[in-house]
Amino acid sequence: MIESLLDGFAVALEPNHILVLALGVVLGTLVGAMPGLGPSGAIALLLPVAYGMDATTLIILMSAMYYGAFYGDSSVAIMLNIPGDAASVITTIDGHAAAQNGQAGPALATAAVSSFIAGTGAVVLLMLFTEAVSEWAIRFGPIEYFGLLVFGLTAAASLTGRSQTKGVISLLFGLMLATVGIDPITGYDRFTWGSLWLADGIPFIVVAMGLFAVPQVLDTFREISVRGAPRRLPLDRVWLNGRDFRRILPSIGRGGSTGFLVGVLPGAGATIATFLAYAVEKRVGRNPELYGTGDLRGVAAPEAANNAASGGSLVPMLTLGVPGSAATAMMLAGLMIGGVTPGPSMIQNHPDVFWGLVASMYLGNLMLLLVNFPLIPFWIRILDIPARYLLPFVLIIPVIGVYSIKQSPVDLLMLGVFGAIGYYMRARDYPAPPVILGLVLGTMLEQSMRRGLIISNGDILVFLTNGICLTFLLLAVASLIGPLLLRTLFSRSSRDEEILPTTSE
Amino acid sequence: MQNWLQEDRIVAAVVILATAGYWTDVEHLDTLRSDDIVGPAGFPAAIAILMFAMAAKLLIWPETRDDWVKIAENTWLKWGLLVGYTLAMPVFGFPASTVVFLFSLLMLLGVAWYRAILVSGAGTAAVYAVFGLLLNLRLPIGPWG
Numbered sequence: 001m002i003e004s005l006l007d008g009f010a011v012a013l014e015p016n017h018i019l020v021l022a023l024g025v026v027l028g029t030l031v032g033a034m035p036g037l038g039p040s041g042a043i044a045l046l047l048p049v050a051y052g053m054d055a056t057t058l059i060i061l062m063s064a065m066y067y068g069a070f071y072g073d074s075s076v077a078i079m080l081n082i083p084g085d086a087a088s089v090i091t092t093i094d095g096h097a098a099a100q101n102g103q104a105g106p107a108l109a110t111a112a113v114s115s116f117i118a119g120t121g122a123v124v125l126l127m128l129f130t131e132a133v134s135e136w137a138i139r140f141g142p143i144e145y146f147g148l149l150v151f152g153l154t155a156a157a158s159l160t161g162r163s164q165t166k167g168v169i170s171l172l173f174g175l176m177l178a179t180v181g182i183d184p185i186t187g188y189d190r191f192t193w194g195s196l197w198l199a200d201g202i203p204f205i206v207v208a209m210g211l212f213a214v215p216q217v218l219d220t221f222r223e224i225s226v227r228g229a230p231r232r233l234p235l236d237r238v239w240l241n242g243r244d245f246r247r248i249l250p251s252i253g254r255g256g257s258t259g260f261l262v263g264v265l266p267g268a269g270a271t272i273a274t275f276l277a278y279a280v281e282k283r284v285g286r287n288p289e290l291y292g293t294g295d296l297r298g299v300a301a302p303e304a305a306n307n308a309a310s311g312g313s314l315v316p317m318l319t320l321g322v323p324g325s326a327a328t329a330m331m332l333a334g335l336m337i338g339g340v341t342p343g344p345s346m347i348q349n350h351p352d353v354f355w356g357l358v359a360s361m362y363l364g365n366l367m368l369l370l371v372n373f374p375l376i377p378f379w380i381r382i383l384d385i386p387a388r389y390l391l392p393f394v395l396i397i398p399v400i401g402v403y404s405i406k407q408s409p410v411d412l413l414m415l416g417v418f419g420a421i422g423y424y425m426r427a428r429d430y431p432a433p434p435v436i437l438g439l440v441l442g443t444m445l446e447q448s449m450r451r452g453l454i455i456s457n458g459d460i461l462v463f464l465t466n467g468i469c470l471t472f473l474l475l476a477v478a479s480l481i482g483p484l485l486l487r488t489l490f491s492r493s494s495r496d497e498e499i500l501p502t503t504s505e
Numbered sequence: 506m507q508n509w510l511q512e513d514r515i516v517a518a519v520v521i522l523a524t525a526g527y528w529t530d531v532e533h534l535d536t537l538r539s540d541d542i543v544g545p546a547g548f549p550a551a552i553a554i555l556m557f558a559m560a561a562k563l564l565i566w567p568e569t570r571d572d573w574v575k576i577a578e579n580t581w582l583k584w585g586l587l588v589g590y591t592l593a594m595p596v597f598g599f600p601a602s603t604v605v606f607l608f609s610l611l612m613l614l615g616v617a618w619y620r621a622i623l624v625s626g627a628g629t630a631a632v633y634a635v636f637g638l639l640l641n642l643r644l645p646i647g648p649w650g
Contacts (some may be wrong), residue, residue, distance in 0.1 A: 031640065163568055165559055169520065169631045172556045176527060179552070183545040188537055190545055191530050214587065217581055224614060225579045388614040392607050393628055399591060400599075404642045412591035420584060428516070428569060448549040458517075460541040 008355030011424065012363050017060050021360065024061045025367045028068020033076045034082060055340045055353050060360040062331050067119060067364045070270075070306055071372055074111040075379055078299070079104055080394055082213040084401075086204055087270035087306050089436045091279045092212065092299025096289060101294040108376045109240045110248055110296045111303045112369055117167040118256030118304035122311025125260055127358050130319055140265050142451035143462055147472030148265070149445040152272045153437070154279065154476040166430045174438020175445075177202045179383065184447055197410040206411050207439055209398035210418020211425065211432040217395050218423055220387055239376075240296075248300035251281055259305030263312025270309040271440050275433075277305035283479060318354065511565030520560040528553050579613065586610055598647020599637070603629040 011017065070087070077088040078095035091111070098107040140148075153171070180191045181201030240248075255277040262273040281301040282288050291298045310441040317328040335341070340350050402411050425432060456462035464470050531553055534546035590606040607625035612618065637644040 165562055165568065169556070169559050172552055172559065175552045176549070179549045183534075185541060186537070186545050188534065190534060190549065191527065193530070218583060221583050221614065222580050257593070371510050383606075388611070388616060389624060392614075393632065395587060395610075396603060396607075396632060399587075399594065400636050400642065400644065403594065403644070407595075407643060407645075409592070409595040412594065413588070416584070416588035416591055418588065423580070424585070428512070449548065450543050453543055454541045461532045499557070 004052065004351055004355045005358060007352070008357075008359035010061060011056060011352060011356040011363075012359040017057065018363075019359070020057055020061045020066045021363055021367045022371060024064025024067040025371050028065035028070075029072035029075070029368075029372060030068075031065070032069030032072025044207040051418055055335065055350070056356045059331075059353055060364075061342075063357060064332070064364045064367065065366050066310065067115070067307070067361075070310060071112065071115060071368055074115070074303055074306070075108060078107045078111065078211075079379065081216045082394070082398065083208055083436075085478075086208070086436060086440045087274050087302075087309075089208065089212075089271075089433050089481070090274045090302040091299055091306075092297050093278075093433065094293070097154065097292065097294035098296060098299065099294075103294060103296070103381075105376055106240050106244055106296060107294075107299050108379060109373065110244070110299045112372050112376070113240065113245070114248065114252045114255070114300040114303040115307040116365050116369045117252050118259060119307035119311055119368075120258045120309050120362060121256050122263070122308040123358060123361045123365065126315055128310055128315060130315055140468070142448040142455065143466045144468040144472075145265070145444065146448040146452050146463060147466070147469030148262075149272070149441055149448060149478040151472040151479070152276055152441055153445070154479045163429055165382075166428075167434055168427070170430050171434035171438045174207075174435035174440075175442040177207065177435070177439045178210050178442025179446070184443065185450055197408065200406075202414075202439070203402070203405055203411060204436070204439060205398075205405060206402055206414050207418055208436060209402055210415050211422035211435060213394070213398040214419030215422040215426040218419070219426065224388055246294055248296050251285065251297040251300040252304040254280055254284065254299035255304030258301075259308030260312040263309030264315045269313065270306045271437075273305040273309035274302040275437055277301045279479065307365075314357075314361075319355070343378075437455045511567045511569070513563050517560045517564035517567070521557065521564070524553050524560065525555045527556075545622050581612060583610065586613070596644055596647070599644040600629055600633060601647055603632065 012021070013200075029186055032283075073084040073088040074091050074095070077083045077091040078099055081092050081096040083089040083092050095107050095111070098104065178201075182188070182199060183190050189199055258277040258280055259270070259273040262276060263270065278291075278298065278301055280295060283458050285291070285297055313328050314331075317332055335353075340353050398415065399412065402415050405411060422432060423432075452462060453460065463473065511560050527549070531546050531550050535544065535550070537545060586606060586609055590602055593605070594601040607628060608621050609625060611621035616624070633644065635640045
């Protein structure tokens, strides 16, 4: 294995490949910053040029753009509160709050460092445990996925903000949106009322831009109108200090572990990983009341999960030929264009491509840090531009992103409609992240449940007799009830202290 | 005297009405043949029932204060500009619509007219160069292209 890895490094460190790595990271960052494109869009842009490239160069470029796109996504989420991809929605919570507190630089640095550490860790795990992990991943069927997704939805309970009722309403709204379109099992139209646009389902990017970007910008416009002066975000610090780094390190570990384990499951994707990582962080981290106020741990955990999941999602793609996400599906297409068929025999038939990929992932992560870290002061200078000049352009980006999906005027109109809904939700404390979670997970949850019941011939107890599913369901219950119990116990014990007579009495 | 007409109650009523509309399709789906026990209606039905319950809770126990959400007139205008831009772009093309949109928005934000012209023109060109040409996204040119 070491020899093969060294051979891979020898390939990846060729001068032209280093150039390709650097170019890929920069391009990926730019493309990833574009809402609606993200990592899958970045890879898709490469497909037309894939025909002229050899497989090794192609895979190196794809992996560099893949990682770069995740970082670009996060940067815009942190600075402008615009999630370019479902996986960066969670980063907006603490990331943008940190930017508003003058911590844009440390937040961006946290994203870069967390991505590097967790991404590198994922590559090591990929290298060491590819076969074992793929054997574990292949055991995940619809019943196991159901348990995982229910557990994932309990993460939404941690995102409900101040009002649990409003948070649950947001989540149910997202689940309702997920049911619009063609039923994946029977093929019937659902909730389309004859509309061709609705038959395709409601695009995630329309909802995300409508609920995040539009209200954010309109709210800032309102502040400008009220205050009558340009509003600039404060810039206190640019870098992470030693104390910040020690503080975020456990979050990186937890988020990275969660991300890799979820990422190896085909179809699970980075979105679930980021939501779960954040939920775990809020449950386990000290001073949970600080999450949501700009705590860098709230950036580190989802970013680590995001990158670790992206590494993990390569496992089923490379070993089984089953892409773990839209982006890896694009990579699969690119590899096949290059004459390489991922699957169980890839390591034997194309060891140079496989180990070249592993080596390029190490180097891609490192390149991401080396290229983007020095650019952080440049990125945060963008926040120096007066809001009344910057924000109109910020409003154009979601419009371009939405239009780029299908060139549909209806999508654009719906952006405005969701923008109005999102503005009201923001004004009245209905949290937006649970809507996204419901929209993204709803279809998978329903499919898993129905397929599980088909497999078990309608026996609903199968979800309780399956060990993996039961474990996830118990974890879900524990994560919901546990904090409530603890809160009740602690409040009771503090009340007991009040009514017990003091020794002086 | 308790004020019954609270904002949360109105929102809850709207949610209940919308869910009732959603439920009409659930009932129709329930009549369709399906090989799986849950069918296309099962999951939506469960969501609708939960939504009715949560909206009813909000109706009975509203959470927000008595004052209503204040949305400045200017905000409606800017939102309207955005909607107008999204409707105009496929018809008149990205460059023309974007220049007009940016100019109008900058003027509403109090930017001097000559700066608004400069920024909207140069900005549109830069955005088109990056997204339309460099990233090769298919942005409409309009009837002039």
